[in-house]
Amino acid sequence: MSTRLPHTSARTRPENLAILLREPFRVGTERLHRRFAERGHPDIRAPHGNVMQFLDDGGTRVSVLAERAQMTKQSMAELVTHLERLGYVERVPDPSDRRAKLVRATPRGRELYVIAREVVAEIEAEWTQRLGKAKMRQLRALLEELNAGLEP
């Protein structure tokens, strides 16, 4: 039996900026994955985004994916293997290098992009309805300015 407990009151202390930034992202991500599940992709989880979001149309090497996702190629290879078993990507030989293979989204994999685009549009529409177009533009502009100066 599961012992997961219901969430009652998350002790919402003085809302700091970190939480204000994280929550909309978290809620959006949750909705995306709920939608994936509803549309027949219940096995897609967050780490799989580290593969799918970095695939080029013509296919991409595991090493390149690893570099883009900032992880080791071993870890990336494992994610790719998992997604391959689930039918979302396939490995095809790289014609230009017989050591290498190209990871490509299958038709099933491409369905994810369609769904993701829909959800993103939907969420942005909701937020715009809530805040109004002017404030959304403001918010985006401020976030862009903030992001422009970020360096670890």
Added chain:
Amino acid sequence: MSTRLPHTSARTRPENLAILLREPFRVGTERLHRRFAERGHPDIRAPHGNVMQFLDDGGTRVSVLAERAQMTKQSMAELVTHLERLGYVERVPDPSDRRAKLVRATPRGRELYVIAREVVAEIEAEWTQRLGKAKMRQLRALLEELNAGLEP
């Protein structure tokens, strides 16, 4: 040997709102953990925040921590055990219930709060310097308005 690859160009497509929200949070979190490491706490990792951030001063039961962090009590117990071995928390008997134990931050654990507060203040100061006080207030207000309407 590690095969982690350097990150070159993250294919920064049309910056969408999700990335704009996530990046400042991610960069801040990275800095926090780098600072933990520099100050003698290299073993503290992100999931440990799910324990430390929910501890009350007098101690808190594992079940309550699990509820607050939205995970099973088994998983929470594991995190607590790990932090206990590292010396950041201790389990003491709950005087009001002989089944229960209270998880409490040790002096070493409380050092983390000091560091965290410093880093947060530091980051907010940097952002304020970059955007100016007025825009920071605007940003915070917009994020609060956005967060106020979030529900799943």
Added chain:
DNA sequence: CCCTTTCGTCAGGGTGCCTGTCTTGTGTGG
């Protein structure tokens, strides 16, 4: 005093990440 619920734990499983090592293929310099 049962009976149910709750607290914490043990047991077992899967995913996601790591380091280290190896094979195979590439390409470069002598």
Added chain:
DNA sequence: CCACACAAGACAGGCACCCTGACGAAAGGG
């Protein structure tokens, strides 16, 4: 042209984190 360093990926092994299931012990209401 060939030896050799190097790049791509696979294989092995390990740990952290999260889950489900099941349990003994204590609490607490009828």
